[in-house]
Amino acid sequence: MSDAELVLRSTRVITPEGTRPASVAVAGGRITAVLPHDAPAGGARVEDFGDDVLLPGLVDTHVHVNDPGRTEWEGFWTATRAAAAGGITTLVDMPLNSLPPTTAVGHLRTKQDVARAKAHIDVGFWGGALPDNVKDLRPLHEAGVFGFKAFLSPSGVEEFPHLDQEQLARSMAEIAGFGGLLIVHAEDPHHLAAAPQQGGPEYAHFLASRPRDAEDTAIATLIAQAKLLHARVHVLHLSSSDALPLIAAARAEGVRVTVETCPHYLTLTAEEIPDGASEFKCCPPIREAANQDLLWQALADGTIDCVVTDHSPSTADLKTNDFATAWGGISGLQLSLPAVWTAARERGHTLEDVVRWMSTRTAELVGLTHKGAIEAGRDADFAVLAPDRTFTVDPVALQHRNRVTAYAGRTLSGVVKSTWLRGERIVADGEFTEPKGRLLTRLP
Numbered sequence: 001m002s003d004a005e006l007v008l009r010s011t012r013v014i015t016p017e018g019t020r021p022a023s024v025a026v027a028g029g030r031i032t033a034v035l036p037h038d039a040p041a042g043g044a045r046v047e048d049f050g051d052d053v054l055l056p057g058l059v060d061t062h063v064h065v066n067d068p069g070r071t072e073w074e075g076f077w078t079a080t081r082a083a084a085a086g087g088i089t090t091l092v093d094m095p096l097n098s099l100p101p102t103t104a105v106g107h108l109r110t111k112q113d114v115a116r117a118k119a120h121i122d123v124g125f126w127g128g129a130l131p132d133n134v135k136d137l138r139p140l141h142e143a144g145v146f147g148f149k150a151f152l153s154p155s156g157v158e159e160f161p162h163l164d165q166e167q168l169a170r171s172m173a174e175i176a177g178f179g180g181l182l183i184v185h186a187e188d189p190h191h192l193a194a195a196p197q198q199g200g201p202e203y204a205h206f207l208a209s210r211p212r213d214a215e216d217t218a219i220a221t222l223i224a225q226a227k228l229l230h231a232r233v234h235v236l237h238l239s240s241s242d243a244l245p246l247i248a249a250a251r252a253e254g255v256r257v258t259v260e261t262c263p264h265y266l267t268l269t270a271e272e273i274p275d276g277a278s279e280f281k282c283c284p285p286i287r288e289a290a291n292q293d294l295l296w297q298a299l300a301d302g303t304i305d306c307v308v309t310d311h312s313p314s315t316a317d318l319k320t321n322d323f324a325t326a327w328g329g330i331s332g333l334q335l336s337l338p339a340v341w342t343a344a345r346e347r348g349h350t351l352e353d354v355v356r357w358m359s360t361r362t363a364e365l366v367g368l369t370h371k372g373a374i375e376a377g378r379d380a381d382f383a384v385l386a387p388d389r390t391f392t393v394d395p396v397a398l399q400h401r402n403r404v405t406a407y408a409g410r411t412l413s414g415v416v417k418s419t420w421l422r423g424e425r426i427v428a429d430g431e432f433t434e435p436k437g438r439l440l441t442r443l444p
Helices: 076-085 105-115 134-142 165-177 189-194 203-209 212-229 241-252 263-267 289-301 333-346 351-365
Strands: 006-015 018-027 030-035 045-048 053-056 058-063 088-093 122-125 148-151 181-185 232-235 256-261 382-392 411-421 424-428
Touching: 006 351, 018 053, 018 351, 053 351, 058 076, 058 333, 058 351, 076 088, 076 333, 076 411, 076 424, 088 333, 088 382, 088 411, 105 122, 105 134, 134 148, 134 165, 148 165, 165 181, 165 212, 189 212, 212 232, 212 241, 212 256, 241 256, 241 289, 256 289, 256 351, 263 289, 263 333, 289 351, 333 351, 333 382, 333 411
Parallel strands: 006 045, 006 053, 058 088, 088 122, 148 181, 181 232, 232 256
Antiparallel strands: 006 018, 018 030, 053 382, 382 411, 411 424
């Protein structure tokens, strides 16, 4: 360890080869070696975490920061603090709900300028695909966005309209032409329009208004276009288990489609949501327990690739008790790791599985080859987790700007004791350093 500046030591280090006692040597913000637990540290500073688990910092590729323009909903300062408190060291910001949306290079520069001094963790950016911005897609790609988000049904904000089938094909063809990634909110607008729209506080009525077949049909459309155009596509926030056979069949045929789901679909069920509790509202919706079981099965067999938060906050006043008019979005950055770990361990999964879903595969999705694992050459990004410690979620303890949470009062397993970014501790026991995050661009 002659070149090491820092050595992080634990009896449980999660590496690509498995969990083992190890000493992780760090120099210049990168991991230089993963060595036996008792390897001599030389002159390096040693941080010994005992039996707490050292895992790679999580990479959350689906976050709505909303800054600038709707900073009262969230912002880079608060979002990245919440992420750091939850063991997330990298996030990729969605192109909508901020003003302007990230749909042209100038808009990207505006967002980067706002984020630069506020980021406690590393931050990258998605671009947006709109009906009228095909000409902006290649310049955004060249400016370093990680891919392009599109909606197949109304997004909920006027400045980010959805694509019809012709517009989807046009944008997908352009993106495929330069080897980009198209990520899609897949709900079919015709199925949504045909569903009963009763409104009011009853969750059952809201669930009926966003039926599974809206997702299934939109995903079928997306896969058909991707197959035709040899495009790379990613299905966002899958909630309908009915679409899983279609996705598996498409992959077997060689279609380049990946899929994510979210902690709220894996840990919350429609049966338990009280009427009027719009902190549980999101689109697509949280579905029944039997549906959830199939999502877990798809994670286990690899049909679903990864788990991301889809953190989509708003001010508390927009979370009215009418599910039809309340803002749709779950705030989950700070709680995603313990929420998923609590449910995963109950189903017989390991922390290695959780790391694969929430760090390794998300880093792979966006091509961040220097993130997502504890091995030599990667960034020295870590979370230190006490996996058996429990806590009860108190909204007051959250770093989110608006402390509305669907997890309030739940007892979760897994306490994040500290988070490290490029070998520097950025939060420990609720105490934060000044922002040390960098703005990331897609690697060529």
